[in-house]
Amino acid sequence: MQTIILIDTFGFLFRSFYALPPLRNKDGFPTGLLMGFANLLMNVYKDNNIDYVIFALEGENNYRKKIYPQYKATRQELPQDLLLQLPIAIGWIEKMGLKSISMEGYEADDVIASLSQHAVKKGFNVEIWSHDKDLYQLIDENIYLFDPIKKIQIREEQCFLKFGVYPKNFIEYQSLVGDSSDNIPGIEGIGPKTAQKIIQNFHNIDNLYNNLDSLAEVVSKKTAQKIEENKEIVYLSKELVTLKKDLFEDFDFLSARIPEENPLEKIVDDFEYYEFYKLLQRIKKLPITTSIKTIRAKGMGGIGYIPPSESKFSFKSNLLTDKKSLFALLDSIPDDAIVAFDSETDSLDAIHAKMVGFSFCFDGVNGYYVPIAHNYLGVGNQIDFDSAKEAIQKLFTHSLIGHNIKFDLLVVYGNFGILPPKNLQDTMVLGWLVDSASVVGLDAMMERLFSHKMIPFEDVVEKNKTFDSVDIKKASEYASEDAVATYQLYFKLLDVIEEKDLDFLKDLAKDLEYPFVEILFCMERDGIKIDVDWFENLKVDLSAKISQKEGEIFVHANQIFNLNSPKQLSEVLFNNLKLRKVRQIKGGYSTDEQTLEEIYHDHPIVPCIMQYRELFKLKNTYVEPLLKLKTQENRIHTSFLQTGTTTGRLSSKSPNLQNIPVRSDLGRQIRRGFIATSGKKLLSVDYSQIELRLLAHFSKDASLVQGFCEDVDVHLKTAEMIFSKDEAREKRHIAKSINFGLIYGMGAKKLSQTLKIKITEAKEYIERYFASFPTVKHFLEEQKEMILQNGYAQTLLGHRRYFNFDGATDFVKGNYLREGINSIFQGSAADLIKLSMLKIYQKYNNDSIKMLLQVHDELIFEVSEEEVVEVGKDIEAIMNNIYKLNVPLKCGVSIGDNWAELK
Structure with a gap:
């Protein structure tokens, strides 16, 4: 029996990008993803048992987002280096004459599911090259997954060993536990073991909800109640995870036969350009005459490319557990020395993280680690809290370098109450100034600039544990490497700036970007207060309104159905109620927002549906997440990303407060919940038409x-x-x-x-x-x-x-x-707002006047009621005169008790 190979193309490309080091050719073009894909193509061709291959691709306008707007909403933006390589990799498939398929509105997994069904019907076995667990639901006696890296097959037994359920129950399993990577809700609190137990007893979701009376015999009363209350979410999750198997009426698999001649011959020019010499050697059976190192040594190539350092990176780890030795060393540091500093914590939440230890370097060779809060049996001596505080204060008297130093400053302040030093520098910021489109994490930059692979975090910290559980000697190796790497990286970047004649970047860093770190530190530390009662009441109110709106819709429809299912909604609107059909899509007619707007006045059910969707989004996207992120002081501490965009504009995360809708009622209700503390007002100063x-x-x-x-x-x-x-x-x-x-x-x-x-x-x-x-x-x-x-x-x-x-x-x-x-x-608008923030911060930074948020062209402050009017006028004047343009700058000023009143 012949086998059809179906390749989850994007899944493999993404995995290649993140798994391989950030390679670049002599012109600085990123090549890691392309290298991984080239190796995959090589494996496809050299395997003589493969006759038919199809590359499944993602279609645009994913229909799942229409069912559930939050689908995959938590995923981060794709790195620029990845986006640059994607179209090239996809182009290779076409150049080589290999078969690729995508379907508008559907994901590659849906294409694979549909092709699998047709292939089995036509007598083929199906081998799916993918690591995606969503595809486990397809596994049966004729369909299996294959890991082309490890060369292993994933069949029914492997599925059961990994997840405790067989493929035939995998959809039910995912519906209950959800999927955080795709933002599929499931039931909060239901984990794998509970889901396995439910499936063993009830087999499927329908049977579960038809037998709720016996559920308490299987799970706790609290869990049973939760399952009963979340029926709608479970069925929504099921619809999201269930792959489509009917996208094609038929398919000609002969069109997917691999060409007899080596298709890789058609892209050898690309292999030469991207410097894939080993692959070229295998394709052409020729010796490698020119090494990558030789080519790199010839020069910079493309702008933005930085050649690796000629000297090999090395470091020495020194563990300091004796107070006397620690302070003797600190006293020996020259006053004018530059010191690299890094902290180790039990959390990535800088506001609440507990410092476990810190490391520093002042000679570019020796890294010193000071453990203060490791917690395991037999841990041995550590430096006490008061001594650690005094030691950090001494280090902060020097010119300080960090990599993403804002995180370390917040941790130090949260643990010891120490404010940032006045002379600080950041290698992440400096690397971003040199090339804003490159990856600026410490590991990636050391790989790129020194050809050095840093000790992976997962090699040091066991799964589900934190840094305080790490043996202090092992921790010392890891932390010392970070400190020395930061020190050497700083001077490497200065050399690059000099070599590329970019000395102005030093001034830009010193005068604007480094001081800006301290501004963001203060904004994140202070946070912004929320009206918890407002959000709690809004949550209850929204739940009631959602239920009420559901009832209205069901009355109009004269039936009960899944409102979050476009297919069921389409059936109700266009088949049952006979409304005007606007746009046909695969499997029926569209029910997206644009369609509903066009038939808004055709039937009273349509406005109700649109209102339901807005309420549903308001509750699930904003209200519930904000309540989870609040601190004991009822404040939200967003994290501002100084190097998060290529343009220089700030972005934010956890939560993203820059994406709250500005003009909609939905956005106004959310902003209403952000408030000034007692005796103060919120002040907004906003650039008008700046771009x-x-x-x-x-x-x-x-x-x-x-x-x-x-x-x-x-x-x-x-x-x-x-x-x-x-x-x-x-x-x-x-x-x-x-x-x-x-x-x-x-x-x-x-x-x-x-x-x-x-x-x-x-x-x-x-x-x-x-x-x-x-x-x-x-x-x-x-x-x-x-x-x-x-x-x-x-x-x-x-x-x-x-x-x-x-x-x-x-x-x-x-x-x-x-x-x-x-x-x-x-980027120029970002320059102006940063200049303004710096000048405002230098003049106003006290308890009565605090800068809380920057939302692109708008700054939001918390100011005492007595001063707010005068302060507003002064800040407006600062922003209007921050830079001399050929046209006047103009700001709008507004004052209110909450964010919604500021516009």
Whole structure:
């Protein structure tokens, strides 16, 4: 019996990217993912038993997000290095003439599930190359998973050994326990063992809910109640995890036969460019004549690339458990020495983490580890709390370097109450300034710049344990390496800056980015207060409204159904109620927001459904997570990421307070829960049209400059110039879309989608705009040429976003240019807000005036009621005069008791 190989392409590519070191070719282009994929392709071809291969790809507009908007919402943004390599890897499949399939609205797993069913019916065995547990549900006697790295098959027995259930019950298992990686809810508190017990007794979800009376015999009363209350969530989870098996009516598997000639021959030029010499040797059966090291030694290649250090990284670990020896060493450190510092903790939550120990280095060779709170049997001597505090205070008198030092400063403050030193530097920030698109974690940078692999955290700390359980000698090795690596990395980056003639970056770091670390430290430490009662009441109120709205919908529909199932909803709306069918999709008709808006007035059920969805999202995306993250003081401490974007704009996480909707009622209700403490007010100072003002500044367009200098409605003036004075007010929104769209590289297609007009009409509007503002068009075209020529876009203060155009397809090149134009405006706006924050912080940083949040162009403060009006005027003046542009800067100021009142 022949076998069909189905490859979970993206799953394998992502795994390759994170598993392999961050490799780059001589031009600085990332190649780790491509190397992994090239090896996979080699394995496919050299296995003589493989006749048919299909690469399953992800489709756009995932239908699961329409069922449950929070699906996969917790996943982090993909790293830029990964995004650069993805289209190349996918392009290889096409170049080699191999078969790939994707389906609009569906995931690769759905494609694999559907192909598997057809293949088995046609007499094939199916081997699925994947590590994704979601595919375990497909395993049977004819279908199995295969790990191409470990060369092992995963069948029914392996599934049971790993999860305690067989593949036929895997959907039920996932429905109960959920899946944190995909943000599938399941039932909170139901773990694998409970799920296994339920499945052993009830076999499936339907049988479980048909026999709730006997559930208490299997699980505790509390768990039984939880299962009963979460029926809707379980069925929603089941729908999310169940793979589609009916995407194809039929499939010609002969089209997936591997070509007789080696398909890898068609991409050997790419292998040469990406320096895959061992693979080339195997394909061409030729000796390797040029090593990667030799090529790298010839020079920098592409801008943004940093060659590895010629000297090999090494360090010595020194464990300090004697107080006398510790302070003798500290006293020997020269006053002008630079000291690298790192802390070890029991948690990644900097606000609440307990320090377990700290390490430091001041000579680039010796790392010293000071254990203070390791906790295991026979731990031995450690430095006491008071001595540790005194030691850190001594270290903080020196010029201090850290890698993501903000974390360490928060930990030190939380444990000892010590404030940050005045002279601090950060190798993560410095590395980001050198190349904002590169990975700037310590491990990745040491691999990239020193070809040194750091001791992995998981090799030191056992699973489900924390650093305090680690043997202090082993901990010393790990922590000392971090301190020495940070020290050496600092000087390596300074050398790179000098070699690349980028000395201005030192000033940018010293004058802005390093002081900015202290500002973020204070903002994160202070947090912002929430009205817990408001959110608790909102949660109860939303639950009641959700139930009420469900009842209304069921009355309108004259039946009960799963509201979160597009398929069931489509059946109700278009088959039962006979509503107007707007857009057909696979398996029925669309019920997305756009569709519902079009049939909004056709039936009273439609507004109810839209209201239900908003309530459901409000409760599950915002209210419940915020209540979980609050501290004992009822404050939310978001974490600001200084190096989280390529443009320089801040991002935030845990929670992300920069993504709360601004204009919707949903967003206002959430913001209402963020409040000022007693006797204080919240103050908002917000830059008005900052990026559009920067467009006027950079382009020097006379009409735009005049409009801002005269403080007229620029969008209305633009509409008058594009259309006519009579049409201007009616078409102001079009002018506004174009004004802002140009900054983000928007073309006619995107404008047509935004305004819901024909592409020809959108093209005409853009042409009219450029005819009215020829200087703007000239500036944008000039900037694109400069980005192509220089390989980078540059902001007002000199932050650079690098691009490597060598070997880039037209599609990738177009994306780079759009990103580059956006970086100029968004990055320059970030420069201005940072300058403002620094000046405000230098003037105001006390208990009566605190900077709490930065949300892109808006700053939010907590100020005493007596001072708030005057402080608002002063901060407005600071921000309006922070930098001399060709047009005036302008801020809006608002005051309120909660965030919702500030807009």
